[in-house]
Amino acid sequence: MxxxxxxxxxxxxxxxxxxxxxxxxxxxxxxxxxxxxxxxxxxxxxxxxxxxxxxxxxxxxxxxxxxxxxxxxxxxxxxxxxxxxxxxxxxxxxxxxxxxxxGSDASTIMESIRRLRVTEDVQPDTSIDFTPVELAEDLDSNRLATLLTFSKDIHDAPDERRLFDAILQGVTSGTCLDNAAVVSCIGDEGDIDMHAATGELATATSDRFSRTLLRSATSGTPGRYLASGGSGAESLVSLPVQAAGCAPLMARDTAIACLYVDGTDPKVPDEQLRRDLDFVIALAQLASVAMSNLARSDLERRFAESRSRLFEGTVRAMAAAIDAKDPYTRGHSDRVSWLSGELAKALGRDEQGIEAARVCGQVHDVGKIGVPETVLIKPGRLTDEEFGLIKEHPAIGYRILQDIPGMRDLLGGVRHHHERWDGGGYPDGLAGESIPDLGRLVAVADTFDAMRSARAYRAGRPVEEVLEEIKRCSGSQFDPVMAEAFLKIDLATYESMLASELD
Ligand SMILES: [Fe+2]
Ligand SMILES: [Fe+2]
Missing domain, CATH: 2.60.200.20 (Tumour Suppressor Smad4)
Structure with a gap:
């Protein structure tokens, strides 16, 4: 974009x-x-x-x-x-x-199938009637049945596309008006975007549409036109259109689009056409409730998305803060995050499982924030006491994250990424499948990156050697299923991540 x-x-x-x-x-x-x-x-x-x-x-x-x-x-x-x-x-x-x-194309939130430019009507359509219609006015039982089916269809529609289809279906099955379109007017030039259409309107040119009707509907007022109603309908009178109507599709107070209909059958009596047009306006009013619901859930989705991005941003900031404490582990959290995500993929996990692995990889060492810097970056061997301090980081990380709602499912991975399959790890000495799944997963990714990248006291080891080590420790340090899946990962991206840290 x-x-x-x-x-x-x-x-x-x-x-x-x-x-x-x-x-x-x-x-x-x-x-x-x-x-x-x-x-x-x-x-x-x-x-x-x-x-x-x-x-x-x-x-x-x-x-x-x-x-x-x-x-x-x-x-x-x-x-x-x-x-x-x-x-x-x-x-x-x-x-x-x-x-x-x-600026350049015609696409909108609603997918548009066609764009037309409707020129100003030569004379205002004086035969257009803008009287509001009461929803249930004069509806016979047949109509009522159509309206009920329609009502169910539009409220079940999961998106605008299907909502528009249901609207057109409602118009054509409930009236003798065969031509219907959902359009939206854009700008002052009279351009209209057509989102869905049926009958002759699907292929009609712009002169088929009355701009007066469109303009009225766009500002929220439905309008009806009957050929027999007067002589002033300049834009439509030259066409075989017997009746036309346009009603707004509103999301609350905003006309999002308009429902435009017309009919050309001269045999249909005026009274019937008038009732049909009223029915169309009633349909549009019902559809507007569905439009409002769609708009509300769309807005909720946008806020939910930005909440999850905010959360991701926080996670990344936390990880960066940890990595910053130790220049030798720079980028470690990002790389473990990437590797964990790839490992989850190799294990055939679903989208949610892959995302969980990724975020867990990102925060797995967050507890290092509570470990003295002198210990973290000390070159050479650590004393037992110092090593004891380092070993506290999974439990510290667990305490930091336990109250954050989005982190709850990842806590096992954070606390247990230093456990060993044979039970010799820390902090709790868990073994086998009693180690939470994410803990076993991140353990492989974490150890791989620790060996492959350089540390304060040693250079990184060659990738083949590290993969050999993963294989060797399968069933002792690592869950054999995780270790085996890890060997399938294409490491090209990882290697370039690593190389960019060395620059
Ligand atoms: Fe760790
Ligand atoms: Fe780590």
């Missing part, structure tokens, strides 16, 4: 076109000093900020404690907590909705 994005107004009275160029930041608010000054009494002086996160290579949005809040795809984001944004997102401020767009 190159990080170049655009903010384009898609709602509100103000027109905004702003490029986001990394690295940088962008302040939004009422104050004149803001990069985007929004003229609304409800907006705070410094309302929200977008900033480039170099570690994520992405832009984040943060609400700066504003009174009226900042919304992302209709969901209010908690103040002060940055949230990563993506193409297609809608940022909602009072009186202004901005869409995040890529």
């Amino acid at each position: 190159d990080g170049f994005l655009q903010l384009v107004s898609v709602g509100g009275s103000q027109s905004v076109h702003h490029k986001l160029v990394p690295p940088g930041q962008l302040l939004l608010g009422r104050s004149r000093d803001c990069d985007i000054t929004v003229q609304s009494p409800q907006i705070s002086r410094q309302h929200a900020q977008l900033f480039w996160e170099p570690n994520e290579l992405a832009w984040s949005l943060v609400d700066l404690g504003s009174r009226s809040g900042t919304h992302l795809n209709g969901e209010r984001i908690p103040s002060g907590r940055p949230c990563l944004i993506r193409k297609g997102d809608r940022i909602g401020l009072p009186d202004l909705t901005l869409q995040v767009r890529d």
